[in-house]
Structure formats: C-alpha cells, structure tokens
Amino acid sequence: MSAHANLERRRQAIYGWLLLSPAAVLLTVFAFYPSIATLWSSLFSRNTRRNPTEFVGTENYADLFADPTFWLVVKNNLFYAGITIPVSIFIALSMALWANSKISARGFVRTAYFTPTVLPMIAAANLWLFFYTPGLGVLDQIGSVFGLPSVNWLGQPETALWAIIIVTIWKEAGFFMIFYLAALQTIPEDLKEAADIEGTSRWTYTRRIVLPLLMPTTLFIAVNAMINSVKLIDHLFILTKGGPSDASKLILYYIWEMAFAFFDAPHAAAITVLVIAVLGIVAAVQFLYLDRRTHYQ
Amino acid sequence: MKSLTKFMDSFGAILLAIIWIAPLLFAFWAATHSTSDAVNLNLLSPWTLENFRVAWSGAPWLKYFFNTFMLVTMILIGQFFLTTLAGFAFAQLQFPGKDFVFILVLMQLFILPEVLIVENYAMVSRLGLFDSILGVGMPYMASAFGIFLMRQAFKGVPIELHEAARIEGCGLLGILWRVYVPLAKPTYLAYALVSVSTHWNNFLWPLIVTNSPDTRPLTVGLSIFGAPENGVDISIISAATLMSVAPLLIAFLIFQRQFVQSFLRTGIK
Numbered sequence: 001m002s003a004h005a006n007l008e009r010r011r012q013a014i015y016g017w018l019l020l021s022p023a024a025v026l027l028t029v030f031a032f033y034p035s036i037a038t039l040w041s042s043l044f045s046r047n048t049r050r051n052p053t054e055f056v057g058t059e060n061y062a063d064l065f066a067d068p069t070f071w072l073v074v075k076n077n078l079f080y081a082g083i084t085i086p087v088s089i090f091i092a093l094s095m096a097l098w099a100n101s102k103i104s105a106r107g108f109v110r111t112a113y114f115t116p117t118v119l120p121m122i123a124a125a126n127l128w129l130f131f132y133t134p135g136l137g138v139l140d141q142i143g144s145v146f147g148l149p150s151v152n153w154l155g156q157p158e159t160a161l162w163a164i165i166i167v168t169i170w171k172e173a174g175f176f177m178i179f180y181l182a183a184l185q186t187i188p189e190d191l192k193e194a195a196d197i198e199g200t201s202r203w204t205y206t207r208r209i210v211l212p213l214l215m216p217t218t219l220f221i222a223v224n225a226m227i228n229s230v231k232l233i234d235h236l237f238i239l240t241k242g243g244p245s246d247a248s249k250l251i252l253y254y255i256w257e258m259a260f261a262f263f264d265a266p267h268a269a270a271i272t273v274l275v276i277a278v279l280g281i282v283a284a285v286q287f288l289y290l291d292r293r294t295h296y297q
Numbered sequence: 298m299k300s301l302t303k304f305m306d307s308f309g310a311i312l313l314a315i316i317w318i319a320p321l322l323f324a325f326w327a328a329t330h331s332t333s334d335a336v337n338l339n340l341l342s343p344w345t346l347e348n349f350r351v352a353w354s355g356a357p358w359l360k361y362f363f364n365t366f367m368l369v370t371m372i373l374i375g376q377f378f379l380t381t382l383a384g385f386a387f388a389q390l391q392f393p394g395k396d397f398v399f400i401l402v403l404m405q406l407f408i409l410p411e412v413l414i415v416e417n418y419a420m421v422s423r424l425g426l427f428d429s430i431l432g433v434g435m436p437y438m439a440s441a442f443g444i445f446l447m448r449q450a451f452k453g454v455p456i457e458l459h460e461a462a463r464i465e466g467c468g469l470l471g472i473l474w475r476v477y478v479p480l481a482k483p484t485y486l487a488y489a490l491v492s493v494s495t496h497w498n499n500f501l502w503p504l505i506v507t508n509s510p511d512t513r514p515l516t517v518g519l520s521i522f523g524a525p526e527n528g529v530d531i532s533i534i535s536a537a538t539l540m541s542v543a544p545l546l547i548a549f550l551i552f553q554r555q556f557v558q559s560f561l562r563t564g565i566k
Contacts, residue, residue, distance in 0.1 A: 115317070126519070272412055
C-alpha cells in the first residue's frame, strides 16, 4: 500500500515538473534572468570603443542621484501618479454610480465611458492631438469663441504634463468604472430600502454605506492605477516626447530613451532596478492587504 | 424634488458621456472632411472619404493588420498552451518545490515586462529573434497572470469528475484535456478577450523589437505614420487612427456585454 502511495507521489512530482517546465523556461528567460541581469549590468560601466566595460560598483546610481534630470523625471512621475490615481478613481466612481442608477440612455452612457479602454494608447494620443494643436486644435477653437488667446498646450512646460495626465485619465477611468460597477451590484437592495425608510439622504447613504462597502474595490483599483502610472507612457511618443525641456518626461520613457536613444544601458539598468524595487514594495503591500482580506472572509 | 434629482443625474451622466466620446467624434468629423473644413468646424461642409484613401495609400496597412493579427494569435496560442499546463500543475498536482515556484510566478506579476525592456531586448537579440513577430510575442507567452487565472479556474473543478475520469482509465493529460479544459471554457474566453485587446494595443515593446514593415504591428506603424516629421495633416492622421482602431472598436460594440464581463472575470482575483 505504501509502495503504491510512494509511486503515486513520484508520478505526480514528475508530471508536475514536466507540465510546469515550458512556462518555467520562458519565465526564466524573459523575467527572472533579465531581472538579475539588470541588477548585474547596473554595476558596470558603459562599453565604449575607448573604454571596455569594467566594474564600477554603485557609481551608476551615484551618477543618477547627482543628475538633476533624473530627479525631475522622478518628480514628474510622482506628480503624474499623484493626479491620475485619485482623479481617475473619483471619476470612475461617479461613472459607476451613474451607470448603475436608473437614468435615461444608460446603455449609451456605459458604452461611452468604457470605449476609450479598448483603444490603443497611440490612437488615443492621435485623437487628443487634434484637441491640443495650437491654433487649429479644438481647445483653441473653443477658447477663441470666448476671446481667449491661443495656447500651445503641448509646447510649454507648465501645461505639457497636464495634457499627458488628461489623456491617461480619459483612458483608464472607464476601465476602473467596470470594477466599481461590479461591486455596486453586489450591494443588497434592502440596505437602500432600509435607508429610505429611515429617511436617510442620498448623500449620507452613499457616504456611510456605499463607499465603505466599496473600499476593497477602491484598494484594488488604486494598486492597478499605481502600476499604470509607471506603465502608461505610450502617448508621450506622440504628444510631447517628454519635452519641452523634460517637463513631461516619465520614468519608463526615460529608461527607453537612455537605452535606445542614448545607448547608455548601464544607467538605464540602474533606473530599472530602482523601479523594480518600488514595484516590489507595492507588491508587498498588496500581498499584506490580500492576506488581511482573506481573514475577514 | 425627486424627479429633479433624477433629471440632474441623467443630465450629468449624459454630459460626461458626451465629453468622454468627444475625442472620437471629433476624429470622425476630421477624418470625413477636408483639413480646412475640419479645423474650422464648418458644419455645412461636404463629407469626403478622400482622407481615408490618402491614409490607406500612405503606409502598408494591410501588412500591419496582418502582423498584428499574427502577433495576437501567436501570443494567444502560446499563452493557452503554457498557462493550461502550468495552471493545472499548480491547481491539482502535489510536488516538492510547488509553493516556492508559485511565489516566484506571483512575483512576476509585479515585474512588468515593460520595465525589463533593456535586458529583454538583449535576450531577444541573443536568441536571433530581433525584428521577428515571434520575438515580439515570446516574452508575453508565459504570463504569470494567465497561470494564476487558469489555476483558479481549475481549482473550481469538482474532484469527483477527476476521480471518475481516472477510474474510467483516463491518463492525467487525458483528464486535463477532457475534463478540465472544457469546464474552464468561460475563463479561456475571458482571458482571450483581455489578451487580444492588450496585445493589439501594445506599443513600447514592439517599437523596440521590430525594425521593418514586415514585422511592425499596427500601433508602431500608426505612430510612424503620424510622426510630425512626416508632415501629415490632422484629417489624414484621424483617418488612419480610425482605420486602425476600427476592427477592435466594432468588435467591442457588437460583443460589448461579453467584453465587459471578461474584463471583470479576469480583473477581480
């Protein structure tokens, strides 16, 4: 009997590893090895014709910390995250509350909110280009009706990052709405009825009952929005290319530029390591949170 | 009073909806009018398809469409194959090292492929896959997200079905193919929709790995077509943009309900 159990255990072990191996190989080649290789290459100098690569320790990191452009890019990205996360969550919540209530043209409203989600970021950027172009753009046309001067939204440092932020919010709010919509549909009807009988105002009902029940969804969306604030940079390629004078440059774009426009892989690797470290902290926080939630269930 | 708040709700919701699709409407407007009529918002100006014709002849769009189609298909097949096997191993088999490997897989959820562009580019070049559609797709095939998703789906399959198939003399792979895969169909559908729309829209990685019209997907082609250096005007860019989003957009409008439910199924863990 125990010989049989032993055989079964060995069989499962062999099958388990066999089934896992194709995915394990690809994950190693395109995730684990590159992560370690990034860390490793961030410790070496750049390979030029005159100077071959040599070990420089943390020098690349020291260079970055001494570089004002790096700090500007970090500041831009923090600002980008600081605006896009709360604003898109707020808009997503309003959209969901509306799309869930009994209003007219609900189907149209839902479709309109969600549509930007299925467009590529590059296409979204092209659409918004038509809004932002000075003189010809829709924003300027509207402004000129009210006698406002023409504004070069993408061409001046004060507004370029805002222009980028608006496109991101437009793109992701409808996506987040879906999660709120799903969560709203799990809230029992009797809560609303009870609140009505008690004569509770709609605002109090929303604030005291709906929002607390949506808290887990909000946290989930916040983590996603945080990851997006690193990931969503495609529109920079169309709208500003990080300019003017780096005013709208974000970290991932900076990595791309460093590696593929300036061919400075070691510094790009050093920034990548820092980004992975930050994402790792976000991951740890989420795992702790998920852990807590499972205790409540 | 009550009807007033209801009216305000509808009003606000519809106003926001109109603002939200305004960029698309304006692009449609610009694409169907001559540039000067488009920028002057001349409502009575004649409609034209000229911009679509110019845009279409300005780049090998058919090739780009084909490349994107090949790319998303290849990624999807790879993902289905790899995540089914790995998801099944994590869900139903006991083997030493399983928990440790699973934590490694979960870690990959947060190491975004987008961030590892530098080393992944070096790896793809080393493998001789630079400027190939396979090179664009390969880093996404062993998706940690997909493995996690399939594991969850397979865990929900009643063990009685597994046992019954085994007693009938079905081997392990036979059980996977005949019992688990058919029961996980909704999850496959959801995963397919999310995967296709993600990779149809992906830009940065294909930009890095492709270098010729023969491999370039739509998004990269569109960005090159619309680059200011090319001096293409706004009406033609709008026409090209609408052309390249049309297949996915039309599919979305038709299958809206399934689309939304798919995003939900895969999003909430």
